[in-house]
Structure formats: C-alpha cells, structure tokens
Amino acid sequence: MSREHEETLIEIQSVDRTYVDTNDNTIEALRGINLSIRRGEFLSIIGPSGCGKTTLLRLIAGLDTPEAGKITLEGREITAPDPQRGYVFQQGSLFPWLTVEKNIAAGLKARGVYQAEKSKPEIEKYISLIGLNGFENAYPHQISGGMAQRVAIARALINRPAALLLDEPMGALDAFTRADLQDKLLELWKQDRTTMILVTHDVDEAVYLSDRIVVMTPRPGKIEEIVQVDLPRPRRRNDADFFRYRSEILEKLHFVSTPPPIEFNI
Amino acid sequence: MSNPFITTPKTEGPVPVADRGRALGGRVSSTKFVSWALFSVIGFALAEAVSLAVPDRQEVNDTAYRLILAGLIALYLGIAVFSFFGESRRIKFIGRAPFRFAMGVVLTVWDLLSTKLDILPLPFFPGPSKITGVFLDEYAFLLSNTYYSLRLFFFGFLSGVILGVGTGILIGWFAKVNYWLFPALKITGVIPAVAWMPFALTIFPTSFIAGVFLIAICAWFPVAFMTAQGMAGTQRVYFEVAKTLGAKQSYLLFHVALPNAIPQIFTGISTANGLAFTTLVVSEMMGAKGGLGYYINWAKTWSSYYKVYAAIIIMAVLFSLILKGIGLIRSRLLVWQRGLVK
Numbered sequence: 001m002s003r004e005h006e007e008t009l010i011e012i013q014s015v016d017r018t019y020v021d022t023n024d025n026t027i028e029a030l031r032g033i034n035l036s037i038r039r040g041e042f043l044s045i046i047g048p049s050g051c052g053k054t055t056l057l058r059l060i061a062g063l064d065t066p067e068a069g070k071i072t073l074e075g076r077e078i079t080a081p082d083p084q085r086g087y088v089f090q091q092g093s094l095f096p097w098l099t100v101e102k103n104i105a106a107g108l109k110a111r112g113v114y115q116a117e118k119s120k121p122e123i124e125k126y127i128s129l130i131g132l133n134g135f136e137n138a139y140p141h142q143i144s145g146g147m148a149q150r151v152a153i154a155r156a157l158i159n160r161p162a163a164l165l166l167d168e169p170m171g172a173l174d175a176f177t178r179a180d181l182q183d184k185l186l187e188l189w190k191q192d193r194t195t196m197i198l199v200t201h202d203v204d205e206a207v208y209l210s211d212r213i214v215v216m217t218p219r220p221g222k223i224e225e226i227v228q229v230d231l232p233r234p235r236r237r238n239d240a241d242f243f244r245y246r247s248e249i250l251e252k253l254h255f256v257s258t259p260p261p262i263e264f265n266i
Numbered sequence: 267m268s269n270p271f272i273t274t275p276k277t278e279g280p281v282p283v284a285d286r287g288r289a290l291g292g293r294v295s296s297t298k299f300v301s302w303a304l305f306s307v308i309g310f311a312l313a314e315a316v317s318l319a320v321p322d323r324q325e326v327n328d329t330a331y332r333l334i335l336a337g338l339i340a341l342y343l344g345i346a347v348f349s350f351f352g353e354s355r356r357i358k359f360i361g362r363a364p365f366r367f368a369m370g371v372v373l374t375v376w377d378l379l380s381t382k383l384d385i386l387p388l389p390f391f392p393g394p395s396k397i398t399g400v401f402l403d404e405y406a407f408l409l410s411n412t413y414y415s416l417r418l419f420f421f422g423f424l425s426g427v428i429l430g431v432g433t434g435i436l437i438g439w440f441a442k443v444n445y446w447l448f449p450a451l452k453i454t455g456v457i458p459a460v461a462w463m464p465f466a467l468t469i470f471p472t473s474f475i476a477g478v479f480l481i482a483i484c485a486w487f488p489v490a491f492m493t494a495q496g497m498a499g500t501q502r503v504y505f506e507v508a509k510t511l512g513a514k515q516s517y518l519l520f521h522v523a524l525p526n527a528i529p530q531i532f533t534g535i536s537t538a539n540g541l542a543f544t545t546l547v548v549s550e551m552m553g554a555k556g557g558l559g560y561y562i563n564w565a566k567t568w569s570s571y572y573k574v575y576a577a578i579i580i581m582a583v584l585f586s587l588i589l590k591g592i593g594l595i596r597s598r599l600l601v602w603q604r605g606l607v608k
Contacts, residue, residue, distance in 0.1 A: 061510055083511055085510065097528070
C-alpha cells in the first residue's frame with residue numbers, strides 16, 4: 001500500500017442522526033459512527049436498506065448535518081455542500097433542460113468558474129473520458145440510463161473534487177450496463193486517484209471495486225465491520241478469492257447463517 | 267453482478283426521436299400527389315368560377331373576394347410545390363387537402379346563397395364578397411385600427427407577462443413574499459380584469475393606458491400563479507446537485523428553479539393570452555378611440571354588419587398569428603422537451 005493511502009482525508013467522529021417519520025416514530029438512522037476515510041482509496045459502504053448508508057453519505061456531502069459528533073475533511077468541519085465533495089445521485093439528477101455538454105459545464109458554471117475558451121477543451125476531455133463523443137448535444141431524455149450516470153459523474157469530476165460520493169449510482173441500471181460503468185469508474189479512479197466513496201447494496205460491486213468495504217447494519221444504523229479487500233486489480237468476478245470475500249461480507253450482512261431454531265412444537 | 271443471466275442488457279445508443287408522422291400506408295407517388303394538390307385547390311377554383319360567371323343580385327364589389335380566392339389558390343399551390351419534395355411533407359399536405367377542398371365548397375355555397383341568389387337576409391348575413399370588400403374600401407381605416415389593437419395588446423400583454431413572471435419568481439422563491447402576497451394574488455387574480463374598467467377609465471389619463479392596465483392585470487395573474495407553481499415544483503434533487511457543485515442562491519434560482527418552471531410559465535402565458543384577447547376587445551369597445559373593438563362598435567351604430575364580420579376576420583387572423591408566434595417562442599425555449607412530452 002502506498003503512503004498516500006495512509007493519509008486520512010475524511011474523519012467521521014461519533015456521528016448520530018435520527019429522523020422522525022410520518023407516524024412520529026423516532027428512527028435512529030445512524031448511531032455512533034466512527035470512520036476514517038483515506039486519501040485516494042476506493043471505499044464502499046454496504047448494507048441493507050434502512051441501515052443509514054445514504055444518510056451517512058449525505059452527511060459527508062454536507063446535504064445533511066449530524067445531531068452529534070462531527071465530520072471533517074482535511075481537519076475542517078463539513079457544514080454545507082461543497083464542490084470538493086462531488087455527489088452522484090442514484091438516477092435522474094441531470095438537468096433535463098441542458099444538453100450533455102451543458103450539464104457537464106454546469107459543474108463549472110454553478111461555482112462560477114466557467115470561462116468559454118478555457119472550459120470548452122476541459123469539457124470535451126471529460127466527454128471523451130466517459131466515452132460520450134457524439135452525444136454532446138443530446139438531452140438527458142435522449143440518452144440511456146447508463147450514459148446519464150456517466151454524465152453525472154463527469155459533471156462532478158470536472159470540479160476536481162477531493163472525494164467523489166456515489167449514492168448507488170448503478171442501482172437503477174441493468175447488469176451489463178452496470179458492469180460496464182463499474183469498469184469506467186475504476187478507469188476514472190486510476191487516472192486521478194480521486195477518493196471514491198460508494199454506497200451500494202450490491203456485494204459483488206463492492207468487492208469488485210473497493211479497497212475497503214464498510215458493512216453496516218440497520219436499526220440503529222451502525223458499522224458492523226470494515227473489510228479490507230486485498231485482491232489485485234483487475235479483479236476477476238469468478239475468482240476463488242473473490243468468492244471468499246463475497247461470502248465473508250454476505251455473512252456479515254447475515255444473509256448466510258445457520259437456519260433459525262424451531263421455536264414451537266406441534 | 268448478482269444475476270447476469272436474468273437481466274436483459276440495454277444497448278447504449280441514442281433513443282430514436284419518436285416518429286410522429288401518421289403512417290398512411292407507405293409512399294405517396296408523384297402522380298397521386300399532384301392529383302391531391304389539384305383536389306386541395308379545386309374548391310377555391312370553383313368558388314372563383316362561380317364568382318366570375320354567375321351574375322350578382324346584391325350590390326357588391328367582388329374584386330377583393332376574387333383576389334383573396336386567387337391568393338388562396340396560389341398559396342396552396344405554392345405549399346404543394348414545397349411539399350412535393352419530401353415524403354413526410356407530402357403526407358402532411360394530403361392530410362389537409364380535404365379540409366381545404368371543403369373550405370372552397372363552403373365559400374361557393376355561401377356566395378351563391380347571398381351575393382348571387384340573394385336568399386340570406388341582409389344586413390345580418392352578408393356574402394363573402396361583401397365582407398371582404400371592406401378590406402379594399404376601408405383599407406386605411408382598418409389598418410390603423412388593427413395597428414391600435416396590436417399596440418395595445420403588445421404593451422399590455424408584455425407588461426403583464428413580465429410582471430407576472432416577476433411576481434411569480436418572488437412568490438415561488440421567497441417564503442415571506444409567498445406568505446403575504448400569494449393570498450392577495452389568489453383573491454384579486456380571479457376577478458375578471460374588465461371589472462376594474464370603471465376605475466381604470468377614471469384613474470388613468472388616457473384610454474390607451476387604461477387598456478394597457480387592464481390587459482396587463484388579466485395576463486399577470488395566470489402567469490404569476492404558474493411561475494410560482496412551476497418553481498415550487500422543482501425536484502429537490504436538482505437543488506441538491508447544484509449545491510454539491512458549489513451553486514449559490516442566485517444559481518439555484520435562475521439556473522435551476524426558473525428553467526424548471528418554464529413549461530408551466532408557458533401554460534400560464536397561453537391562459538393569459540385568451541384572457542388578454544377578450545379584455546382587449548372589451549376595453550376597446552368601452553372606452554377606446556381606436557382599435558378593432560372600437561371599429562366593431564362604430565360599424566354597429568351604422569348597422570354595417572358586414573364591417574363587423576370583416577373586423578372579426580381580422581381578429582381571427584391576427585390572434586391566430588399571435589398564438590402561433592408565442593408557440594414558436596415556446597418550442598424554441600422548450601426544445602429540451604421535444605420527444606419527452608407531447
């Protein structure tokens with residue numbers, strides 16, 4: 001492991017977050033979360049729905065604030081959204097009134113750094129990186145879900161964030177498109193070594209992509225374990241070691257367990 | 267990959283733009299198209315022939331009517347030539363041919379019943395040549411009144427739309443403005459603008475400004491309402507995305523909420539349009555010294571009902587053109603919706 005992997009980028013310290021649902025029930029979305037995210041690593045957060053993984057990601061983004069504890073990036077507390085933490089939503093986050101090109105440009109325009117002659121080649125570069133040449137002037141409804149997610153990723157990356165937060169960006173895609181996008185994501189990650197924080201409910205995806213996998217359990221949402229994935233890249237999905245990690249995580253998620261004892265007799 | 271064998275792959279590629287052309291069973295041959303083209307003008311040709319050949323029983327000047335018929339024949343033949351060079355245009359043209367034919371037949375029958383045979387009673391049911399004759403006889407007066415109407419509409423409607431979008435933005439964006447202004451908008455907005463006419467005519471120095479005021483307030487309400495609604499309906503994810511990209515409030519307002527509201531703003535503008543036409547004509551009839559509404563009133567006092575019809579025809583054409591123009595602006599601004607919403 002290289003030295004830069006040892007350096008902490010984001011520090012999450014005893015973070016709690018509760019919600020009140022429509023029936024006035026208090027739900028503990030997160031309880032006592034402690035996590036250090038290293039610079040340049042590919043980190044996945046996995047868990048069943050309701051385990052607070054998206055809440056955690058939103059807290060890191062600054063879209064939400066913790067009730068207790070704090071989250072810092074390079075020592076500074078995160079209080080509001082900032083382009084240094086790019087965010088990719090599950091789906092449908094492209095502005096429908098902008099073309100592919102202009103959606104990516106929105107990344108620069110939103111923070112007011114867009115300059116026509118300087119930004120154009122930059123945008124073109126990202127369009128090539130995501131392999132969408134020829135679709136510059138297409139509107140979001142004219143491209144497929146997989147392409148739209150690539151645009152969303154490029155739009156966040158063009159701001160050169162310290163970390164890219166991905167909230168199940170491939171959750172709504174079919175298996176083939178998903179595999180394709182996973183490889184694309186790895187390619188982009190290898191290029192810039194942007195810290196990747198991926199929320200997913202897909203175990204294979206987590207094992208395929210991550211350096212470390214944070215396994216979370218619900219009610220209250222807390223970290224069950226952090227699994228270090230020591231597999232060389234490119235990883236093979238049908239490798240024996242791959243399966244080992246896969247079943248390890250499934251076990252942590254209580255998918256694989258001994259059958260429950262019979263609680264009654266006839 | 268949880269289950270690569272069950273999921274179906276989606277090929278990545280451009281989604282073809284929906285083919286909206288009605289399938290009329292394949293290609294249209296050139297000879298078939300030419301006969302359709304002739305069919306579409308044959309009705310007008312018939313009307314022209316009747317007008318020229320059958321002697322008049324009413325005292326009219328047929329020149330304008332004949333010129334208009336010739337113009338329509340030339341227009342539709344021109345469109346036919348243009349449509350000849352394109353398969354989808356041919357199909358579209360053929361779709362409209364029966365209606366154009368019927369228009370010609372209706373004109374022929376109308377001309378026969380009135381000008382030629384004097385069956386329809388005057389002065390309430392004049393023939394087409396008597397009505398269109400006004401266009402030639404009172405050319406200058408009609409034109410100046412049309413200009414008055416256009417000017418009044420332009421200033422009134424434009425200021426109403428600008429005001430409407432402005433207040434809509436304030437109501438849709440600022441919670442305090444929403445709280446204090448929105449109820450007032452809801453109460454005053456439903457009042458028909460012409461109800462303010464007694465005040466408008468006394469408060470404002472000229473009837474023109476009074477007219478502008480009335481048209482502006484009738485356009486203001488639906489535009490303001492729909493603008494506010496469109497902005498309030500912006501999906502949260504768009505705001506959140508913009509924020510994570512570093513957007514300030516002004517970006518969220520002008521580059522997220524406002525573009526999101528544009529479809530609704532145009533819905534408001536369409537509603538405002540209809541109301542504005544009504545208000546325009548009513549206010550011209552009540553107080554103005556010019557305009558098509560004024561012209562109708564003036565013609566009525568002389569029992570020249572054929573002039574009333576002439577003014578109505580000008581209104582129909584004028585208002586259709588205005589609607590068409592707004593439609594063009596709309597489709598230009600909403601090009602991103604093409605193929606998304608019908």
